[in-house]
């Protein structure tokens with residue numbers, strides 16, 4: 354995607370620019386797109402290795418907790434290779450519908466191999482979809498990559514039907530002085546990138562996993578995400594924390 358397609362930054366960025374990877378905010382989108390394009394063929398392998406309980410089963414449980422039911426129309430933003438969409442398929446049954454959006458053509462190509470769903474190239478901040486087209490919108494482990502939180506949240510509100518539900522899955526950094534933080538940092542900053550490098554994706558996958566940790570470590574706190582959801586027009590945004598590091602942000606579109 355060229356820089357001329359960049360959404361202007363009008364609100365809260367999920368983390369400050371990480372100059373180890375790119376120069377500044379205008380270069381971030383290009384870096385993220387290239388990184389996911391190049392690592393897409395190895396994403397499922399890496400995810401299985403590092404999963405820490407965040408695999409398809411966890412995604413399915415989170416979708417149930419958020420209220421996904423058979424027959425719903427689900428929009429999965431940042432579908433990647435389709436791990437959330439696959440988990441949703443187990444719940445939705447034949448009457449349900451899944452549409453997936455992702456900025457990375459490489460990720461969409463991987464999803465297309467195994468998922469019989471509608472796939473569209475686009476970005477969270479400007480969804481190429483009609484108003485009110487979804488009962489449930491999901492975003493799995495990609496909030497740290499949007500340009501600004503409120504642009505994405507306003508788009509989620511627009512494409513949801515009144516009364517519809519938003520579910521955002523994210524990893525949340527534990528308190529910096531805790532043993533959980535030290536363990537999570539060692540595992541995600543050292544062990545997982547090493548395993549990724551030794552696997553089929555080599556150095557690019559190592560960079561993906563190092564970037565993963567750095568974005569988690571530098572991400573705005575949950576209170577900022579909840580405030581941005583409320584400021585964007587969502588009703589009663591809440592955070593459900595599972596196993597200390599998995600955050601499920603759930604919010605509802607008002608009915609009128």
Ligand SMILES: C[S@@+](CC[C@H](N)C(=O)[O-])C[C@H]1O[C@@H](n2cnc3c(N)ncnc32)[C@H](O)[C@@H]1O
Nearest residue numbers: 389431433436455456457460476477493495498
């Ligand atoms: C870590 S993967 C998560 C994939 C999947 N949701 C999952 O749960 O495994 C992050 C995905 O977000 C996509 N992405 C990053 N920024 C995006 C944006 N602004 N809009 C749409 N997709 C984006 C990437 O291309 C990548 O496929």
